Amino acid sequence: xxxxxxxxxxxxxxxxxxxxxxxxxxxxxxxxxxxxxxxxxxxxxxxxxxxxxxxxxxxxxxxxxxxxxxxxxxxxxxxxxxxxxxxxxxxxxxxxxxxxxxxxxxxxxxxxxxxxxxxxxxxxxxxxxxxxxxxxxxxxxxxxxxxxxxxxxxxxxxxxxxxxxxxxxxxxxxxxxxxxxxxxxxxxxxxxxxxxxxxxxxxxxxxxxxxxxxxxxxxxxxxxxxxxxxxxxxxxxxxxxxxxxxxxxxxxxxxxxxxxxxxxxxxxxxxxxxxxxxxxxxxxxxxxxxxxxxxxxxxxxxxxxxxxxxxxxxxxxxxxxxxxxxxxxxxxxxxxxxxxxxxxxxxx
Numbered sequence: 517x518x519x520x521x522x523x524x525x526x527x528x529x530x531x532x533x534x535x536x537x538x539x540x541x542x543x544x545x546x547x548x549x550x551x552x553x554x555x556x557x558x559x560x561x562x563x564x565x566x567x568x569x570x571x572x573x574x575x576x577x578x579x580x581x582x583x584x585x586x587x588x589x590x591x592x593x594x595x596x597x598x599x600x601x602x603x604x605x606x607x608x609x610x611x612x613x614x615x616x617x618x619x620x621x622x623x624x625x626x627x628x629x630x631x632x633x634x635x636x637x638x639x640x641x642x643x644x645x646x647x648x649x650x651x652x653x654x655x656x657x658x659x660x661x662x663x664x665x666x667x668x669x670x671x672x673x674x675x676x677x678x679x680x681x682x683x684x685x686x687x688x689x690x691x692x693x694x695x696x697x698x699x700x701x702x703x704x705x706x707x708x709x710x711x712x713x714x715x716x717x718x719x720x721x722x723x724x725x726x727x728x729x730x731x732x733x734x735x736x737x738x739x740x741x742x743x744x745x746x747x748x749x750x751x752x753x754x755x756x757x758x759x760x761x762x763x764x765x766x767x768x769x770x771x772x773x774x775x776x777x778x779x780x781x782x783x784x785x786x787x788x789x790x791x792x793x794x795x796x797x798x799x800x801x802x803x804x805x806x807x808x809x810x811x812x813x814x815x816x817x818x819x820x821x822x823x824x825x826x827x828x829x830x831x832x833x834x835x836x837x838x839x840x841x842x843x844x845x846x847x848x849x850x851x852x853x854x855x856x857x858x859x860x861x862x863x864x
Contacts, residue, residue: 518545518546518547518548519546519547519548519569519570519635519639520547520548520550520565520567520568520569521547521548521549521550521568521569521570521571521572521635522549522550522551522552522558522561522562522565522568522570522571522572523549523550523551523552523571523572523573524551524552524553524554524555524557524558524571524572524573524574524577524582524585525551525553525572525573525574525577525601526553526554526574526577526578527574531549531551533626534549535549537628538632547635550565550568553577553578554577554578554579554580555573555577555579555580555581555582555584555585555588556579556580557579558571558573558580558585559580559585559588559592562589562592562593562596563592568596569596569597569639569642570596570597570598570599570619570635570638570639570642571585571589571596571597571598571599572598572599572601572631572635573585573586573598573599573600573601574600574601574602575600575602575604575609575613576602576603576604582600582602582613583609583612583613583616585598586598586600586613586616586617586618587616587617589617590616590617594645594649595642595645595646595649596642597617597619597638597641597642597645598617598618598619599618599619599620599621599622599634599635599638600613600618600620600621600622601622601623601624601626601631602621602622602623602624603623603624603625605621605623605624609621619638619641620634620637620638622634683790683791683792684788684789684790684791685744685788685789685790685791685806686744686748686786686787686788687742687743687744687748687786687789687791687806688742688743688744688748688749688751688752688784688785688786688832689732689740689741689742689743689752689784689785689786689789689806689810689811689814690724690729690740690741690742690743690752690755690756690782690783690784690814691738691739691740691782691783691814691815691817691818692720692738692739692741692756692759692780692781692782692818693737693738693780693781693782693818693819694713694716694737694738694763694778694779694780695778695779695780695781695823696776696778696779696823697712697713697737697778698736698737700712700768700770700776701737703770703771703772704770704771705771708771712768713737715766716737716763716766716778717734717739719759719762719763720739720741720759720763720780721739723755723758723759723762724739724741724755724759726755726758727743727751727752727754727755727758728743728745728751729741729742729743729751729752729755730742730743730744732805732806733805738818740815741755742806743755748786749784749786749832749835749836750836750839752784752786753784753826753828753836753840753862756782756784756826756862757826757862757864759780759782760779760780760782760824760826763778763779763780764777764779764824766778779823779824780823780824781818781819781821781822781823781824781825781827782818782821782825782826782827783813783814783815783816783817783818783819783820783821783827783828784814784817784826784827784828784832784862785810785811785813785814785817785828785829785832786810786831786832786835787808787809787810787831788808788810789806789807789808789810789811790806790807790808791805791806792805812852813829813850813853813857816850816851816853817829817850817857817859819851820848820850820859821861825845825861826861826862827845827859827860827861827862828842828859828860828862829857829858829859829860830857830858830859830860832860833860836862840862840863840864841862841863841864842860842861842862842863843860843861843863844858844860845859845860845861846858846859847859
C-alpha cells in the first residue's frame with residue numbers, strides 16, 4: 517500500500533527537493549507526500565487525512581513549532597509517528613523531541629539516503645502498531661460474540677486437538693424468554709426492535725454475569741445461560757429473580773400509541789450435562805455449549821412458565837426451598853416426557 521507522508525517545514529524549496537529526490541517512489545506510488553508550512557497547518561492536514569502514516573517536521577517554524585506539534589500529534593493519534601528533521605540538532609532539542617514522542621531525529625542538511633532508511637524504519641513500526649491495534653479491536657469484537665470461557669479454552673495448547681472432545685459437568689441451565697415480543701417485532705420498525713431487545717438483553721446479561729453465570733447463546737428473544745461451580749443453582753435463581761424484577765420496571769411506548777410492558781418467563785433446571793464443541797470441525801463451524809436432558813427440560817420449563825414466572829422442577833425445589841420462597845404450581849406435561857413433572861414458581 518502507498519505510504520502517506522506529511523512534511524512540515526516553512527522552507528519553500530524543500531517541497532520541490534522532496535519531490536525530486538523521491539520521484540521514483542512517487543511515480544511508482546510507494547510514497548505520497550503532503551505538505552504544510554507550520555504546526556497549525558499540519559494539524560489541519562492531519563484532520564482532513566486520517567490515513568497519514570508519518571510526519572517529517574522541522575522545529576523552528578512560525579505559529580506552531582515542531583516540538584509543540586509533537587505533543588499535539590500524540591493527542592490526535594496513538595499510531596501516527598513523527599521524525600524531526602532540523603538544523604537545531606543539539607542535545608537539548610533531541611532529548612525534548614524524543615521525550616515528546618518523536619520516533620527519530622535527523623539533522624540538516626538532509627542526507628536523503630539516511631532519511632529514506634529512517635522513513636522505512638518508521639513506516640514498518642507504524643505498520644506493526646496498526647496490526648496490533650487491529651488485533652486488539654478484533655479481540656474486543658470477538659469477546660462480544662464469544663463467551664470468556666470459550667476464549668480461555670481456545671488459548672490452551674491442546675485446543676485444536678480437542679476441538680470435538682466433551683466433558684460431563686454438574687451445573688444449572690437457565691432459559692429466559694421475553695413474552696409477547698414476537699408480536700412487537702411485527703409492528704415496530706426493525707431498528708426500534710433491535711434497540712429494545714438489546715436493552716433487555718443487556719439487563720439479562722449483567723445479572724447473569726453478576727452471579728458468575730455464562731451466557732451460552734441468544735436465541736431470537738431468549739437467552740440461555742449456564743451456571744457452574746459452588747451454589748450454581750442458588751446463583752442461577754438469584755440471577756433470574758433479578759432479571760424478572762428489573763424487566764418488570766420497563767415500559768415502552770409503541771408507534772400505534774399502545775404500551776408494551778415486558779415480562780420474562782424463566783425455566784431453570786440443574787443436573788449433569790455434556791459440555792463441549794458441537795458442530796463440524798471440517799466446516800470450521802462449532803458452537804461451544806451444553807447439551808443433555810437437563811438442558812431440554814430447562815427449555816421446556818420456560819415454555820410452560822407464564823409471564824413473570826420463574827419455574828423450577830421438583831428436584832431443584834428440594835434444594836432451594838429453605839433459601840427461597842416458592843409456590844407449587846402443579847404437575848405439567850412437558851414435550852417428549854412420558855410422565856407429568858411437578859413444578860414450582862420461585863417468588864423471592
